[in-house]
Amino acid sequence: MKNSDFSYFHNEKICRYFLDRIEDLNNGENTCFMEVCGTHTQAFFKYGLKSLIPENIRLISGPGCPVCVTPNERIDKIIACSKDRNNIVSTFGDLYRVPGSASSLEKEKASGANIIILYSPAESLDIAQKNPDKKVIFFGVGFETTLPVIAVTLLEAKKRNLKNWLLFSAHKIIPPAMEVLVKSSELNLNGFMCPGHVSAIIGSKPYRFIAEDYKIPCVITGFEPVDILQGICMLLQQHVAGENSVEIQYRRAVREEGNKKAVELLQEVFEPADSVWRGIGNIPASGMKLKNEYSDFNAEQVIKIDFQPGSKEPSGCICGEILRGIKNPSQCRLFRKKCNPENPVGACMVSSEGACAVYYRYG
Amino acid sequence: MDIKRPRQKLDDRKILLAHGSGGRLSRELVSGVFRKIFSNRYLDELDDSAVLDNIFTAGDRICFTTDSYVIEPIFFPGGDIGKLAVCGTINDLSVMGAVPVYISCGFIVEEGFPVNLLEKIAKSMQRAADEAKVKIVTGDTKVVPKGYCGGVYINTAGIGVIRKKLILAVDRIRAGDMILVNGSIGDHGFAVISAREKFKFGGNIKSDCSALNDLIMKLVSAGLRIKFMRDPTRGGLATVLNEIVENREFSIMLEEKKINIREEVKTLADLLGLDPLYMANEGKVVIVIDCRDAGKALGLMKRHSLGRSGSLIGEVVRRPEGKVFIKTASGGMRIADMLVGDQLPRIC
Numbered sequence: 117m118k119n120s121d122f123s124y125f126h127n128e129k130i131c132r133y134f135l136d137r138i139e140d141l142n143n144g145e146n147t148c149f150m151e152v153c154g155t156h157t158q159a160f161f162k163y164g165l166k167s168l169i170p171e172n173i174r175l176i177s178g179p180g181c182p183v184c185v186t187p188n189e190r191i192d193k194i195i196a197c198s199k200d201r202n203n204i205v206s207t208f209g210d211l212y213r214v215p216g217s218a219s220s221l222e223k224e225k226a227s228g229a230n231i232i233i234l235y236s237p238a239e240s241l242d243i244a245q246k247n248p249d250k251k252v253i254f255f256g257v258g259f260e261t262t263l264p265v266i267a268v269t270l271l272e273a274k275k276r277n278l279k280n281w282l283l284f285s286a287h288k289i290i291p292p293a294m295e296v297l298v299k300s301s302e303l304n305l306n307g308f309m310c311p312g313h314v315s316a317i318i319g320s321k322p323y324r325f326i327a328e329d330y331k332i333p334c335v336i337t338g339f340e341p342v343d344i345l346q347g348i349c350m351l352l353q354q355h356v357a358g359e360n361s362v363e364i365q366y367r368r369a370v371r372e373e374g375n376k377k378a379v380e381l382l383q384e385v386f387e388p389a390d391s392v393w394r395g396i397g398n399i400p401a402s403g404m405k406l407k408n409e410y411s412d413f414n415a416e417q418v419i420k421i422d423f424q425p426g427s428k429e430p431s432g433c434i435c436g437e438i439l440r441g442i443k444n445p446s447q448c449r450l451f452r453k454k455c456n457p458e459n460p461v462g463a464c465m466v467s468s469e470g471a472c473a474v475y476y477r478y479g
Numbered sequence: 480m481d482i483k484r485p486r487q488k489l490d491d492r493k494i495l496l497a498h499g500s501g502g503r504l505s506r507e508l509v510s511g512v513f514r515k516i517f518s519n520r521y522l523d524e525l526d527d528s529a530v531l532d533n534i535f536t537a538g539d540r541i542c543f544t545t546d547s548y549v550i551e552p553i554f555f556p557g558g559d560i561g562k563l564a565v566c567g568t569i570n571d572l573s574v575m576g577a578v579p580v581y582i583s584c585g586f587i588v589e590e591g592f593p594v595n596l597l598e599k600i601a602k603s604m605q606r607a608a609d610e611a612k613v614k615i616v617t618g619d620t621k622v623v624p625k626g627y628c629g630g631v632y633i634n635t636a637g638i639g640v641i642r643k644k645l646i647l648a649v650d651r652i653r654a655g656d657m658i659l660v661n662g663s664i665g666d667h668g669f670a671v672i673s674a675r676e677k678f679k680f681g682g683n684i685k686s687d688c689s690a691l692n693d694l695i696m697k698l699v700s701a702g703l704r705i706k707f708m709r710d711p712t713r714g715g716l717a718t719v720l721n722e723i724v725e726n727r728e729f730s731i732m733l734e735e736k737k738i739n740i741r742e743e744v745k746t747l748a749d750l751l752g753l754d755p756l757y758m759a760n761e762g763k764v765v766i767v768i769d770c771r772d773a774g775k776a777l778g779l780m781k782r783h784s785l786g787r788s789g790s791l792i793g794e795v796v797r798r799p800e801g802k803v804f805i806k807t808a809s810g811g812m813r814i815a816d817m818l819v820g821d822q823l824p825r826i827c
């Protein structure tokens with residue numbers, strides 16, 4: 117972002133303009149929008165926007181932090197992989213401290229496991245090349261935003277003929293989870309603030325059924341203060357007028373048709389599969405698994421993982437309810453007590469975009 | 480059998496375990512590298528301890544500190560482990576209001592480390608010491624087997640003198656005091672990350688590693704009502720400010736717009752999901768100062784080469800929570816809490 121962009125998208129006067137519009141549109145009724153994406157949750161708090169919008173308009177966090185929705189079974193299984201000293205597990209920093217049923221990658225590393233934190237998946241290819249006698253497992257977690265990059269990495273591994281680079285996938289896609297939430301009777305949502313980066317890949321069409329079939333306004337929104345306030349404004353406008361459509365606020369990054377090339381790449385390597393979400397359970401066709409022709413890169417097919425099923429969620433933790441949007445972190449009896457960023461009990465306290473970590477840090 | 484081996488020049492050689500054994504090779508290393516580079520009348524004696532001149536007059540207090548330096552990579556844009564080890568200790572003394580005078584250094588070197596790099600590090604230390612007018616008066620070297628450390632670790636300790644009358648303490652801070660910082664924050668942390676991870680972007684970010692004693696002494700000797708100073712190294716600006724307000728009856732209110740963060744740092748921070756407020760600085764000082772002297776202090780600071788982009792970033796406010804608040808550029812407000820653990824790069 118250039119300086120001029122920063123000053124525009126953080127400009128107090130422009131923010132004030134949208135805040136005034138929100139005040140004008142506000143009918144005083146309790147209104148509830150869900151920001152699906154963890155980056156929105158973080159930005160909303162980090163930029164102090166919570167202190168600016170009227171109290172009757174609530175933004176609740178949804179299941180859009182990829183680390184948070186990864187169930188313990190995935191964490192336990194990758195921990196089991198890391199216990200085998202013939203393996204090197206490489207992953208992003210957010211996953212490093214997520215507690216599984218009994219351990220975390222961080223604890224395993226302290227006991228001597230080969231675990232490397234990456235800034236980019238491509239680094240794992242170099243690690244594989246330098247360690248031909250080890251299996252280098254990339255623990256891939258993320259939504260549509262991350263998937264094309266993982267696909268490119270895998271295709272590059274194939275090109276370089278790296279037989280020891282493997283993917284352990286916990287990838288998911290967003291729209292099926294949104295459908296589960298609108299169908300449930302737990303929530304009474306008035307609109308979705310749809311994720312900007314995910315939508316840069318998939319475009320606006322995949323959300324249409326939410327607006328058309330379930331009559332819920334959707335606005336694809338960017339991540340700067342002006343974006344978020346304008347996004348709230350657009351949602352409120354639809355809600356008050358009784359309209360339901362998918363609008364794009366984040367025009368500078370998102371087109372209706374999305375990024376066709378990225379989607380093609382993603383579809384070249386991955387195909388939909390059922391997937392378990394922490395707190396929500398199994399959602400049909402909400403995950404992305406490697407296609408059969410790439411099974412040579414599938415860690416779960418290539419290596420034997422010494423793993424006993426029976427993962428447990430920590431007792432007292434309400435991450436599940438937080439991810440479904442029916443509770444907020446301060447309603448958890450462990451929050452700020454037994455559960456804090458130093459000793460996280462649940463995943464939402466680990467990732468910088470997890471609702472609990474955001475409430476803890478900025479609340 | 481008496482085989483004469485040609486003696487290699489020290490320059491071409493690598494550190495051997497024997498260089499730390501106390502024998503002939505140890506002596507060669509000390510005289511060929513450290514004594515040659517650090518040479519001064521205290522160190523040249525090569526006794527078990529340095530015997531120093533008295534620098535104190537009645538009422539002065541002794542300031543004594545130590546710190547160990549472990550950094551990867553050893554050389555990074557804007558500095559290296561040697562410069563860091565000297566400047567870091569000088570800064571720890573300076574923020575206490577002390578004039579740094581003597582420094583010791585202990586090296587832990589890994590077997591196989593190139594001697595020419597050790598020399599480069601020592602030269603960099605001497606340059607930093609010369610610029611700051613301090614003397615490296617005593618030292619020690621140990622060698623550990625290959626694989627036991629990341630090249631070289633350095634410990635430095637420093638002695639400084641606090642002239643009588645000067646009292647700096649958190650207890651003296653009152654609501655209304657201002658917070659002054661001498662420039663952009665997060666540069667060191669991001670320079671080191673970019674160098675370590677060999678990012679193709681963010682290459683212009685240089686560490687701010689520098690000795691602050693001259694700048695600080697200019698402010699102190701101007702008789703300004705400085706209440707407290709700290710160098711925001713590990714944990715960054717937000718952590719230092721949180722330490723100040725912890726369990727206090729006052730809070731700190733920062734203005735985001737006034738905090739100087741370089742454009743390239745901002746971009747890299749956004750990309751990696753790291754917050755510059757929590758990233759290390761090695762050439763910055765946070766000064767809490769009586770508001771009546773804040774403008775004058777800022778003026779003096781801006782005339783110094785290490786304070787040109789200094790700014791008043793916030794003030795101490797009468798809020799009993801003991802927290803650090805930030806007024807964001809967009810007009811909102813939030814808390815900047817203490818950092819827990821390491822900042823870790825995120826997924827998307």
